[in-house]
Amino acid sequence: MSTHTGRKNSNNAFIRFTKHFFLLAFVILVFIIMIAAVKRQDFRTCAQTSFCRRNRAYADKAASSPYNVIEDTIKIEDGVISGELINSKNKIYFIFEIHLLINNVVRIRVNEKSPLKPRYDRVKDWSLIQEPIITLEYTENTVKDGFTSISFGIDRNHKVIIHHAPFRVELLDNDLPVITFNDRGFFNIEHLRKKDDPVNSQPDKLVIQSDDSADLISEEIQENIKEKQEDGSWEETFNGKKDSKPNGPESIGLDISFPGFGHVYGIPEHATSFSLKETRGGQGAYDEPYRLYNLDVFEYELDNPMALYGSIPFMMAHRKGASVAVLWLNSAETWIDVVKSKEDKHGLSSFLNFGKTTPISTHTHWFSESGIIDVFAFLGPTTSDIFKQYGSLTGFTALPQSFAIGYHQCRWNYLNQLDVAEVDAGFDKHDIPYDVIWLDIEHTDNKKYLTWDKTKFTDPEKMQRDIGRKGRKMVTIVDPHFKKDDNYYVYKEAKDLDILTKDNNDQVYDGWCWPGNSVWTDWTNPKAQDWWAKKFAFDQYKESTEFLFIWNDMNEPSVFTGPEITMHKDVIHYEGWEHRNIHNLFGMAYHAATAQGLINRTIPHRRPFVLSRAFFVGSQRFGAIWTGDNSVSWDHLAISSPMLLTIGISGLPFSGVRWYQTGAFQPFFRAHAHIDTKRREPWLFGEPHTSYIRDAIRQRYILLPFWYTLFQEASTDGMPIIRPMFVIFPNEEETFSMEDQYFVGNSLLVKPITSQGQTSTEIYFSRNEVFYDYYTFKKVKGSGKVKVIAPINKIPVFLRGGSIIPRRQRFRRSSLSMRSDPFTLLVALDKKGEATGSLYLDDGETYEYQKGHFIHRKFNFTSRKLLSTSFIDGQIIDKENNYIKSNQDLRVERIIIVGIDRAPKKIIGYYNDLTDDKKELEFSSGGTNYIGINIEEISKDVVIIRDPKLFISKDWTIEFVN
Structure with missing residues (x-):
């Protein structure tokens, strides 16, 4: 024994x-x-992806679309045009609906009429915040002669034309086509079929153009194409990983053209140019389509359309006088081809003032592996209209807690509790403000999330409260995979609740990630969402506090042993749907549950902060994202601007990368370092570099009121926080492809330095505007491209004339420490001597602002008067816990007016309800620096008003007397 x-x-x-x-x-x-650098062979190309090959082959051969409208099925009722389509080659029937929505939006949906089983149509439940509202403002024009025409909108200036044979849809603005669907005949739906069905087992036949007529391809050619197309239709293998494909081929495809639009933007995430390049011919074109398929791609390649961490199938087109956009609402793997052509089939030249120049049109081809066709078209006509139209459907960005827009210090990994305390103290010792310190995976007990390594972090609650007393916060990483260990309570609960993903044999799906053998919860299951949100209660996430927030990494999902380092497509999710249908929204579903958990853990609720690496349509409602695992190189720094601009215009403005001077002027400001790198806390760089970093971080904190105001704007109207040049100057063609400079809001022009040793740069200044150096207030001489000196101690930033920017200029250890500080208003006058701006304030934590508990001021300088008025007329001030009443003593301590044409003899100020109590204010002209950066020269056309003794929450006027 x-x-x-x-x-x-x-x-x-x-x-x-x-x-x-x-x-x-x-x-x-x-x-x-x-x-190591990214291994390109780990990730599929279009040629290695059967449905991509098939749809590209379809586009190459198709010249006449076989999809026709059955005319006697057309109905127009309550703003919806519906009917049936038939594929004339295989006699398969489909149903279509075109919804005319409010705010100049059109939705097109196409599905099989009688599929063998339902096709996935749940993306809308995750990405849309409401059922889109249909407009009744329309007029039927005709339903005959081979087309159906309807005018819609309040002024009936928009029109939808449905061509019956073949099926084609045109959207017009003032009788000019702006978007066309199936203009090139690439529309294609692979109907669901039985593998052993001799009639329906093959992909749909192709047609080619021969003597101006569409004929069936010869038997021999058809067999060759069939053999090529069938490869991978029912089973596919990549790098030894098999995809069983039980439903066979089920892809969808559609071409979308933008006549007269030479530039298109969007479809993040790719490390590519801001104005999208062509993918099938053209100067500098890619040889691959843009791919949308969330993947873990470490130190990704640049100038490449390969898929990265997030996917937003949104594309905007812009030309002088018009902007339009489309949203391809599909969460399966998606590829997009982009080509451009000089053509004028719609007779646009004379209408668009192109003269003898033929306008460039952009044609795109979208194809997804599964699902239905569900496309939104946003008709603008301006970019700001589109941002609001898109946000009204998918949700605006969540207003974050105020600390979240401060500086974040992160590393994989801070070693232990003492290390955290020493880093925290280091910021105080070197007078560098920061708001958040982060802990990566090494803080856990053997990579088991929601736990602590008690050898390294002996008292996590004390650690959090120690930094919390300084107004700071902590973020810990919580990934979506769980260690497969029955002694790990999170895994065991998920297993017992039967909410884990299953493989195609109905067994719990497992793979390898940081903990080793791991499992993944099915975040599309409502039970899993509810369970996970409860795990962030303080009695569930042991030794967590209200000072602790969350980082969701690896949520593409990343599976080290899976195909392309992600989950197998035939994994089964809630209600039997395959992973291929929901892949791109998987990470967002996890992000959503985590954010809800942080909201629920306190009463009253506080706003969450959750950083996510994966993202999809609607992620903006749950928190911030970052651009993933870039490398510390100048090239990656340069690509960060177009990447963030692209993500921002696609509805997700709270994003950033890992830099100091550039990061200080990006929405999310975090420094992070890999585990194998040297320590990179700011003071370790030595002088003068530590001072440069300190100055960059301080500039961020000076402008926190401005940044917070921009976040509030984004949360209400969808405007990106950093804005492409063409958004600010929509009629200046020089800006349409510009990606190396951008605006913060409408006021600050920023040009990051992205080359080593660079001490000067060229910056484009609009010919119709006036600009001032942000640091010296000197007016910029010249317009167009101007050479600007860019010493290492500053990033080129310029004030746009016509702007008023609120700042707080006292240096504190964190943003919370600044909450009672007075304000400086920086007024930069335009050529007319005018300027406008705003300031938004609330408690920075709770949802009390939704009850009206906030301060929102509008500033206007005109006719040599500066006025402060309420942004919202008749704002209610209730008796309990009102933000305005509790902050009545917040004051303006300084006003700086830049670009004044002549110094006043005196300046008087008064509250608008006390006009008899006018006071003469103390002021000086030029020569003094009040910014916080050691710059010697200040422009002489500057007037500085000191301590006007005016409260920020009241209406007041300051007059310049000649």
């Missing part, structure tokens, strides 16, 4: 040793992979 027990214990010890050995070997292997 004793011998048997000893042998058993010996065997168990050997098994444990072997298990740990292979686990260690695996971790080392993963680490080697992660620190």
Whole structure:
């Protein structure tokens, strides 16, 4: 007996040793992979993706679309045009609906009429915040002669024309086509079929153009194409990983053209140019389509349309006088081809003032692996209209807690509790403000999330409260995979609730990630959403506090042993849907549940902060994202601007990368370092670099009131926080492809320095505007492209004339410490001597602002008068816990007016309800620096009003007397 027990214990010890050995070997292997550059062979190309090959082949051969409207099925009722389509080649029927929505939006939906089983149509439930509202403002024009025409909108200046044979849809603005669907005949739906059905087992036949007529391809050619197309239709293998494809081919495709639009933008995330390049011919074109498929791509390649961490199938087109956009609402793997042509089939030249120049049109081809066609068209006509139209459907960005827009200090990994305390103290010692310190995966107990390594972090609650007393916060990483260990309570609960994803044999799906053998919860299951949100209660996430917030990484999802380092497509989710249908929204579903957990953990609720790496349509409602695992290189710094601009115009403005001077002027400001790098806390760089970093971070804090105001604007009307040049100057063609400079709001022009050793740069200044150096207030001489000196101690930033920017100029240790500080108003006058701006304030934590508990001021300088008035007329001030009443003593301590044409003899100020109590104010002209950066020269056309003794929440006027 004793011998048997000893042998058993010996065997168990050997098994444990072997298990740990292979686990260690695996971790080392993963680490080697992660620190190497991206391995392109780990990720599929279009040629290695059967549905991409098929749809591209369809586009190459198709010249006449076989999809026709059955005219006697057309109905127009309550703003919806509906009917049936038939594929004339295989006699398969489809249903279509065109919804005329409020605010100049059109929705097109196409599905099989009688599919063998339902096609996935749940994306709308995740991405849309409400059922889109249909307009009744329309007029039927005709339903005959081969087309159906309807005018819609209040002024009936928009029109939808449905061509019956073949099916084609045109959207017009003032009788000019702006978007056309199936203009090139690429519309294609692979109907669901039985594998053994001799009639329907093959992909749909193709047609080619021959003597101006569409004929069936010859038997021999048809067989060759059939063989090429069938490869991968029912089963596909990549790098030894098999995809079983039980439903066979089920892809959808549609071409969308933008006549007269030479530039298109959007479809993040790609490390590519802001104005999208062509993918099938053209100067500098890619040889691959843009791919949307959330993937973990470490140190990704630049200038490449390969898929990255997030996917937003939104595209905007812009030309002089018009902007339009489309949203392809599909969460399956999607590819987009982009081509441009000089053509004038719609006779646009004379209408668009192109003269003898033929306008450039952009044609796109969208195809997804599964689902239905569900496309929104946003008709603008301006970019700001589109941002509001898009946000009204998918939700505006969530207003974050105010600390979230401060500076974040992050590393993989801070070693232990003492290390955290020393880093925190280091910021105080070197007078550098910061708001958040982050802990990566090493803080956990053996990579088990929602736990602590108690050897390294002996008292996590005390650690959080110590930094919390300074107004600071902590973020811990919580990934979506769970260690497969019955002693791990999170895994065991998920298993017992039966909310884990299953493989195609109905067994719990497992794979490898940071903890080793891991499982993934099915975040599309409502039960899983509810369970996960409860895990962030303080009695569930042990030793967490109200000072702790969350980082969701690896949520593409990343599966080290999966195909393309992600989940197998035939994994089964809630209600039997395959992973292929929901892949791109998986990370967002996890992000949503985490954010809800942070909201629920306190009463009254406080706003969450959750950073996510994966994202999709609607992610803006749940928190911030970042551009993933870039490398510390000048090239990656340069690409950060077009990437963030692209993400911002696609409805997700709270984003950022890992830099100091550039990061200080991006929405999300975090420094992060890989585990194998040297420590990078700001003071370790040594002088003068530590001072440069300190100055960059301080500039961020000076402008926090301005940034917070921009976030409030984004949360109500969808405007990006950093804005492309063409958004500010929509009729200046020089700006249409500009990506290396941008605006923060409408007021600050920023040009990051992205080359080593660079001490000057060229900046484009609009010919119709006046600009001032942000640091010296000197007026910029010249317009167009102007050479600007850019020393290492500053990033080029310029004030746009006509702007009023609120600032707080006292240096504190964190944003919370600044809440009672007075304000400086920076007024930059335009050529007319005018300027406008605003300031939004609330408690920065709760949802009390939704009850009207906020301060929102509008500033206007005109006729040599500066007025402060309420942004909202008749704002209610209730008796309990009103933000205005509790902050009545917030005051303006300084007003700086830049670009004044002549110094006043005196300046008087008064409250608008006390006009008899006018006071003469103290002021000076030029020569003094009040910015916080050591710059010697200040422009002389500056007037500085000191301590006007005016409260920020009241209506007041300041007059310049000649």
